Amino acid sequence: MITCFIRYQIDPYKHDEFAQYARNWGQAIPECGADLIGYFGPHEGSATTAYGVYSLPTLADYEAYRARLAAHPLGRENYAFAKKERFIHREDRIFLACESQPHAKRNTE
Numbered sequence: 001m002i003t004c005f006i007r008y009q010i011d012p013y014k015h016d017e018f019a020q021y022a023r024n025w026g027q028a029i030p031e032c033g034a035d036l037i038g039y040f041g042p043h044e045g046s047a048t049t050a051y052g053v054y055s056l057p058t059l060a061d062y063e064a065y066r067a068r069l070a071a072h073p074l075g076r077e078n079y080a081f082a083k084k085e086r087f088i089h090r091e092d093r094i095f096l097a098c099e100s101q102p103h104a105k106r107n108t109e
Contacts, residue, residue, distance in 0.1 A: 001055050001056070001057055001097065001098065002055065002056060002057070002058065002059065002062070002095045002096065002097055003037070003053060003054070003055045003095070003096050003097070003098065004034075004052075004053070004054055004055070004056070004062065004093055004094070004095050005051060005052075005053050005093070005094050005095075005096060006051060006052040006053070006091060006092070006093050007049065007050075007051055007091070007092045007093075007094075008049070008050040008051065008052070008088055008090070008091055009048055009049065009088070009089045009090035009091075010041075010042075010048055010049075010050050010087050010088055010089065011048075011086070011087045011088075011089060012042075012047040012048050014085065014087035015041060015042060015047075017081075017085045017087040018041055018050055018087050018088070019041055020081070021039075021078060021081060021082055021087070021088075022039030022041060022050075022052070023039075024074055024077070024078040024081070025039055025052065025078060026038075026039065027074060028069060028072050028074040028075045028078065029054055029069070031072065031074075032065055032068040032069045032072055032075065033056070033061070033064070033065045033068060034054040034055065034056050034062075034065050035054060035055040035056070036053075036054045037053040037054055037055065038052075038053055039051070039052045039053075040052075040053070048089075059095065062095075
């Protein structure tokens with residue numbers, strides 16, 4: 001399993017637009033086959049950094065997913081919305097594999 005972390009630099013005055021963009025991906029991404037972990041917008045601290053996080057089994061699955069997303073009606077609409085509103089200044093992707101297991105339950109006896 002690989003996880004895609006997208007780091008966005010967004011316009012600090014267009015949080016509402018980014019939130020709408022995130023909600024749209026919340027519907028389209030799972031419909032296109034990725035396991036969406038979530039989209040995260042600024043709350044405290046930086047007003048210009050946001051993240052999108054989702055997982056897929058392999059990079060080959062990612063390529064097929066990207067093609068489905070580009071053809072998906074809401075996907076096309078969301079790409080056009082971001083381009084028109086210009087609230088994303090920069091977008092960086094990194095693919096990571098989980099190297100740890102969830103923490104084991106501690107025995108408190």
